[in-house]
Amino acid sequence: MILIRGGSVFSASTSSKGGFEVKDVLIDGDRIAAVGRVHVDEVSDVVDASGCLVGPxxxxxxxxxxxxxxxxxxxxxxxxxxxxxxxxxxxxxxxxxxxxxxxxxxxxxxxxxxxxxxxxxxxxxxxxxxxxxxxxxxxxxxxxxxxxxxxxxxxxxxxxxxxxxxxxxxxxxxxxxxxxxxxxxxxxxxxxxxxxxxxxxxxxxxxxxxxxxxxxxxxxxxxxxxxxxxxxxxxxxxxxxxxxxxxxxxxxxxxxxxxxxxxxxxxxxxxxxxxxxxxxxxxxxxxxxxxxxxxxxxxxxxxxxxxxxxxxxxxxxxxxxxxxxxxxxxxxxxxxxxxxxxxxxxxxxxxxxxxxxxxASLKDQGRPIAVGERANIVVFDPRHEWTPDRFVSRSSNSPYKGHPLKGRPLLTVHNGRIVYSLVGAA
Ligand SMILES: [Zn+2]
Missing domain, CATH: 3.20.20.140 (Metal-dependent hydrolases)
Incomplete structure (x- = not known):
C-alpha cells in the first residue's frame, strides 16, 4: 500500500474547473482505496505531499x-x-x-x-x-x-x-x-x-x-x-x-x-x-x-x-x-x-x-481521485526550483537546458505502482 499524505488533492467534480482540498490518498493494489483523513497501521510507502498538488x-x-x-x-x-x-x-x-x-x-x-x-x-x-x-x-x-x-x-x-x-x-x-x-x-x-x-x-x-x-x-x-x-x-x-x-x-x-x-x-x-x-x-x-x-x-x-x-x-x-x-x-x-x-x-x-x-479516449486516465478509481496519480511540487541539465530521455535536445524552472513532479504512480520518485532520482 502507498499513502500519499496531506497533499492538496485535485477534485474536478465540485465545479467544472475543479478545485483542491487537503486530503490523504491511500493506494492498495492498482486502485485508490481511501481518500480523506486516512489512518492505517501498515503501509509500505508513505509520501509526505504537504504543499504539493495531487491529481490524475x-x-x-x-x-x-x-x-x-x-x-x-x-x-x-x-x-x-x-x-x-x-x-x-x-x-x-x-x-x-x-x-x-x-x-x-x-x-x-x-x-x-x-x-x-x-x-x-x-x-x-x-x-x-x-x-x-x-x-x-x-x-x-x-x-x-x-x-x-x-x-x-x-x-x-x-x-x-x-x-x-x-x-x-x-x-x-x-x-x-x-x-x-x-x-x-x-x-x-x-x-x-x-x-x-x-x-x-x-x-x-x-x-x-x-x-x-x-x-x-x-x-x-x-x-x-x-x-x-x-x-x-x-x-x-x-x-x-x-x-x-x-x-x-x-x-x-x-x-x-x-x-x-x-x-x-x-x-x-x-x-x-x-x-x-x-x-x-x-x-x-x-x-x-x-x-x-x-x-x-x-x-x-x-x-x-x-x-x-x-x-x-x-x-x-x-x-x-x-x-x-x-x-x-x-x-x-x-x-x-x-x-x-x-x-x-x-x-x-x-x-x-x-x-x-x-x-484520446483513455478510460483509466484523467479520472477523479476517488475510491475505486485506477491509481494513475501525480504528486507535483509547485515550489521546487531546478535547472534541467541532464535528462532521463535518451536525447537531450531541450530548449530548457540551463533555464531555471519552478515546479516538478515528486512522485508518479502508474497502475498503483511508484514508477518515478524525485527523492531517489536525484
Ligand atoms: Zn507535428
Missing part, C-alpha cells in the same frame, strides 16, 4: 517514442521513463516511425511493448494515410478496431482535400475517433527554418510564415462542417489559428486544440544565436503570438498542452541550423512550464490530464 497523472497526447526504427534517439522504454519522470502516466505515440504506424500489427506491437515496459500507458496514434504519404487513406476501421482513436500523419500535413475528406468521412462514423492535423502548408514552407518575421530577416534564415498554419486550419474547418468529424489541431503556434479555433468553437464545431510548452515559453527572439535546440516545426513565433497562446490556454480556447517530445541526438543537432533535424524533447519539463503559465493550478490538470485523456 498527466497525459501527453503527442509523443515521439521513435520506436520502431529510430531507437538511437529514443525507444519505448527510455521514452516511458522520461514520461514517468515528467509526471505522465500515459502517452500517445505518434506514428512517424520507421515503418510508420499505419497497420494494425504495428499498433499492437507498440502497445504490447509499452505494456511490457509498464512505466506508463502507451497508446498509439495511427497514420491517416498509408506510409504517411498523404495519398491513400490507411485502414482507418482496422486501426480503430485495435484501439486507435487519434489519426494523424504528424510530421507532415495531409494537404490533399479529397484524401482528407474521405478520411474524415470515415472517422466521423467511428465514435471517439478524431482527426489530428499537423497544419503546415508544405508549399509555403520550402527552405524555411524559423518563423518568418523581423528575426528571420535579420538572421537571413528562410522563413516559415504563420499563414502556412492558419490557411490549412481554415480550410480543414470547412471539412469539419461538411463531415462532422472531430478535429484536433496539433501544436498551435500562431495567433491567427487561435482566432479560427475560437470562432469554430463558438460555432459549435467539434474542435479541440493543443499548444506545446515551448510555444508558451519562448518566441523567435530565442533564436538570436541559432541554437538548434530551439529549432522545431511549427517554429517559435513572435512575442505577440506567444502572449495569445498563453491567453488561449487560460481561457480554454486551447484545451491541451502536449509536448511534441521529439528526441534527436547531440550529434544530429550539432550542425548548421538549416540542416539540423526539427524538434525538441519536452516530457520532463512540461509540467513546470504549465505550472508557471496557468492562472489557476486546476488548469494544469485540465490541460495536462483531463482534456487529453478525454480526447
Amino acid at each position: 497523472g498527466f497525459v501527453d497526447m503527442h509523443t515521439h517514442l521513435r520506436e520502431p526504427g529510430h531507437t538511437w534517439k529514443e525507444d519505448i522504454a527510455s521514452g516511458s521513463a522520461a514520461a514517468a519522470a515528467g509526471g505522465f502516466t500515459a502517452v500517445v505515440a505518434m506514428p512517424n516511425t520507421d515503418p510508420p504506424i499505419d497497420e494494425a500489427n504495428i499498433v499492437e506491437e507498440v502497445i504490447r511493448r509499452g505494456a511490457e515496459v509498464g512505466l506508463v500507458e502507451v497508446s498509439v496514434a495511427g497514420a491517416m494515410t498509408q506510409g504517411r504519404a498523404g495519398v491513400v487513406p490507411s485502414d482507418i476501421e482496422g486501426l480503430y478496431e485495435c484501439g486507435v482513436r487519434i489519426f494523424t500523419d504528424d510530421g507532415d500535413c495531409v494537404e490533399d482535400v479529397d484524401v482528407l475528406l474521405s478520411v474524415m468521412m470515415r472517422i466521423a462514423a467511428l465514435p471517439g475517433a478524431v482527426v489530428s492535423q499537423h497544419a503546415e502548408d508544405a508549399a509555403m514552407t520550402v527552405d524555411g527554418h524559423m518563423h518568418e518575421g523581423s528575426m528571420s530577416a535579420r538572421l537571413d534564415v528562410g522563413g516559415l510564415p504563420a499563414e502556412a498554419e492558419i490557411e490549412v486550419v481554415g480550410r480543414d474547418l470547412d471539412l469539419v462542417r461538411e463531415t462532422g468529424a472531430s478535429y484536433h489541431c496539433q501544436h498551435v503556434s500562431a495567433a491567427g489559428t487561435v482566432e479560427l479555433i475560437r470562432h469554430a468553437k463558438a460555432e459549435g464545431l467539434p474542435i479541440t486544440a493543443e499548444v506545446t510548452p515551448h510555444h508558451l515559453s519562448f518566441d523567435d527572439t530565442s533564436l538570436a544565436d541559432l541554437d538548434t535546440d530551439f529549432k522545431m516545426y511549427p517554429p517559435l513565433r513572435s512575442g505577440d503570438d506567444r502572449r495569445v497562446l498563453r491567453e488561449a490556454l487560460n481561457d480554454g480556447t486551447i484545451d491541451v498542452v502536449a509536448t511534441d517530445h521529439a528526441p534527436h541526438l547531440p550529434e544530429e543537432k550539432s550542425t548548421l541550423f538549416g540542416e539540423a533535424p526539427r524538434g525538441v524533447i519536452g516530457l520532463e519539463t512540461a509540467a513546470a512550464v504549465v505550472s508557471g503559465v496557468v492562472d489557476d493550478p486546476a488548469r494544469m490538470f485540465q490541460s495536462l490530464s483531463l482534456n487529453p485523456a478525454s480526447i
Whole structure:
C-alpha cells in the first residue's frame, strides 16, 4: 500500500474547473482505496505531499517514442521513463516511425511493448494515410478496431482535400475517433527554418510564415462542417489559428486544440544565436503570438498542452541550423512550464490530464481521485526550483537546458505502482 499524505488533492467534480482540498490518498493494489483523513497501521510507502498538488497523472497526447526504427534517439522504454519522470502516466505515440504506424500489427506491437515496459500507458496514434504519404487513406476501421482513436500523419500535413475528406468521412462514423492535423502548408514552407518575421530577416534564415498554419486550419474547418468529424489541431503556434479555433468553437464545431510548452515559453527572439535546440516545426513565433497562446490556454480556447517530445541526438543537432533535424524533447519539463503559465493550478490538470485523456479516449486516465478509481496519480511540487541539465530521455535536445524552472513532479504512480520518485532520482 502507498499513502500519499496531506497533499492538496485535485477534485474536478465540485465545479467544472475543479478545485483542491487537503486530503490523504491511500493506494492498495492498482486502485485508490481511501481518500480523506486516512489512518492505517501498515503501509509500505508513505509520501509526505504537504504543499504539493495531487491529481490524475498527466497525459501527453503527442509523443515521439521513435520506436520502431529510430531507437538511437529514443525507444519505448527510455521514452516511458522520461514520461514517468515528467509526471505522465500515459502517452500517445505518434506514428512517424520507421515503418510508420499505419497497420494494425504495428499498433499492437507498440502497445504490447509499452505494456511490457509498464512505466506508463502507451497508446498509439495511427497514420491517416498509408506510409504517411498523404495519398491513400490507411485502414482507418482496422486501426480503430485495435484501439486507435487519434489519426494523424504528424510530421507532415495531409494537404490533399479529397484524401482528407474521405478520411474524415470515415472517422466521423467511428465514435471517439478524431482527426489530428499537423497544419503546415508544405508549399509555403520550402527552405524555411524559423518563423518568418523581423528575426528571420535579420538572421537571413528562410522563413516559415504563420499563414502556412492558419490557411490549412481554415480550410480543414470547412471539412469539419461538411463531415462532422472531430478535429484536433496539433501544436498551435500562431495567433491567427487561435482566432479560427475560437470562432469554430463558438460555432459549435467539434474542435479541440493543443499548444506545446515551448510555444508558451519562448518566441523567435530565442533564436538570436541559432541554437538548434530551439529549432522545431511549427517554429517559435513572435512575442505577440506567444502572449495569445498563453491567453488561449487560460481561457480554454486551447484545451491541451502536449509536448511534441521529439528526441534527436547531440550529434544530429550539432550542425548548421538549416540542416539540423526539427524538434525538441519536452516530457520532463512540461509540467513546470504549465505550472508557471496557468492562472489557476486546476488548469494544469485540465490541460495536462483531463482534456487529453478525454480526447484520446483513455478510460483509466484523467479520472477523479476517488475510491475505486485506477491509481494513475501525480504528486507535483509547485515550489521546487531546478535547472534541467541532464535528462532521463535518451536525447537531450531541450530548449530548457540551463533555464531555471519552478515546479516538478515528486512522485508518479502508474497502475498503483511508484514508477518515478524525485527523492531517489536525484
Ligand atoms: Zn507535428
